Amino acid sequence: MSKNLFSEFTKKGFVKIKLDKKYMSAYKKLKKNIRNDFPKNFKKNKFENLHHIVNFDEINSIRMKIIRSINIEKDLKKNIYLSAKSFLDQLLGADIVVQKSVNLAIQMPNDNSRPMFHKDTPLSSKYEVVLWIPLVDCSKSMCMTMIDKKYHDEANKLFDNLNRNSETKFQKFSKLKGSNFPVKFGEALIFSTDNFHYIPINDTNKTRWSLNIRFKNLFTPYGERNLLDYFEILKTSPITNLLTN
Numbered sequence: 694m695s696k697n698l699f700s701e702f703t704k705k706g707f708v709k710i711k712l713d714k715k716y717m718s719a720y721k722k723l724k725k726n727i728r729n730d731f732p733k734n735f736k737k738n739k740f741e742n743l744h745h746i747v748n749f750d751e752i753n754s755i756r757m758k759i760i761r762s763i764n765i766e767k768d769l770k771k772n773i774y775l776s777a778k779s780f781l782d783q784l785l786g787a788d789i790v791v792q793k794s795v796n797l798a799i800q801m802p803n804d805n806s807r808p809m810f811h812k813d814t815p816l817s818s819k820y821e822v823v824l825w826i827p828l829v830d831c832s833k834s835m836c837m838t839m840i841d842k843k844y845h846d847e848a849n850k851l852f853d854n855l856n857r858n859s860e861t862k863f864q865k866f867s868k869l870k871g872s873n874f875p876v877k878f879g880e881a882l883i884f885s886t887d888n889f890h891y892i893p894i895n896d897t898n899k900t901r902w903s904l905n906i907r908f909k910n911l912f913t914p915y916g917e918r919n920l921l922d923y924f925e926i927l928k929t930s931p932i933t934n935l936l937t938n
């Protein structure tokens with residue numbers, strides 16, 4: 694894993710990484726399982742074309758059903774971790790916890806129901822990172838817009854004056870100061886929970902599918918998302934094992 698990726702992460706609070714090719718079969722299998730479990734929502738369509746069959750009223754309940762079904766798969770979290778292990782291990786250290794359930798977002802073209810401009814802290818601890826993994830090639834408004842750490846305070850100010858024009862202000866700010874870059878299937882975005890991010894309305898003609906899951910070091914401070922309810926231990930160091938066995 695190149696040193697540049699870590700300095701880029703430290704500077705901006707986010708970085709795009711390549712997932713380990715050895716574990717791409719796990720993501721392909723996941724997509725195959727989703728397709729097999731929800732045949733009437735796909736017919737012969739590709740994932741990107743889900744909106745040809747599914748409409749805005751149905752999408753959230755379908756998404757929740759898919760989330761339930763993918764979280765039954767017992768090795769999914771482990772494979773996600775392994776696909777980004779070389780980056781995560783160096784970023785977080787030897788004792789790592791992982792979010793208990795994997796999230797799935799589906800953003801169909803022109804669907805305006807989406808989270809507003811936000812950061813995940815203080816609900817999440819500042820010591821958490823989000824691993825965002827697209828299941829389809831994403832470009833332009835299919836992608837999330839990330840706000841560089843250097844604009845953090847400026848973005849925070851927008852929150853101090855929340856009013857009914859805020860959405861337009863967030864949109865303008867994100868367009869001006871945000872980074873929006875393609876993330877393909879096989880790549881992922883890692884970002885600090887303290888970084889602001891914005892989800893634009895998808896004005897492409899493709900549906901965006903993405904997984905997201907959080908990781909942190911076992912011994913760093915927790916936000917409201919705590920170890921018992923929200924996280925589980927993924928791996929521990931020999932010294933931790935020595936002291937807890």
Ligand SMILES: [Fe+2]
Pocket residue numbers: 811812813890
């Ligand atoms: Fe978020």
